[in-house]
Amino acid sequence: MKRERNGRHGSWRMIAALAAALLFSAGAQAQTAAAGDATLTSDNEIMITIFLKHDQSRPLSELNAQLERQGFYKAFPPEGVEVVSWYVMMGIGQAVTLRLPASRLREVNRVIESSAWGAYHTEFYPTYDYKAVGIGKHDKAKQ
Numbered sequence: 001m002k003r004e005r006n007g008r009h010g011s012w013r014m015i016a017a018l019a020a021a022l023l024f025s026a027g028a029q030a031q032t033a034a035a036g037d038a039t040l041t042s043d044n045e046i047m048i049t050i051f052l053k054h055d056q057s058r059p060l061s062e063l064n065a066q067l068e069r070q071g072f073y074k075a076f077p078p079e080g081v082e083v084v085s086w087y088v089m090m091g092i093g094q095a096v097t098l099r100l101p102a103s104r105l106r107e108v109n110r111v112i113e114s115s116a117w118g119a120y121h122t123e124f125y126p127t128y129d130y131k132a133v134g135i136g137k138h139d140k141a142k143q
Helices: 001-028 026-031 062-068 100-117 131-140
Strands: 046-053 082-091 093-101 122-127
Touching: 046 100, 062 100, 093 100, 093 122
Parallel strands: none
Antiparallel strands: 046 093, 046 122, 082 093
């Protein structure tokens, strides 16, 4: 979902829908757990990929200075949130995939809002690991 096309409201709708679906499917235990106390389990685990798209109208040194002032690298990722991958995509910015308890989604979003906005345009995508399935299908197709 592109921010330019759908604005922030489209990303918020996607995040809200994902969170609601995960909370309903996880059952009452996930609904009663405090966000800070959440432990990652297969029942409440989600992955999300965040595109941090550079503001190309400003020089990189200016963007880095803003990220430093806003405390981005100190705050992101939050303690206890697993970084699955963190890649630079030349000409675009960075793509970060995180694994976290569903109850901590709001916390991750707030860290991005308070420390990355201005230097980056952000996009959020629910993510799942398809590598084993894709490679299995490839191997089977080659036989």
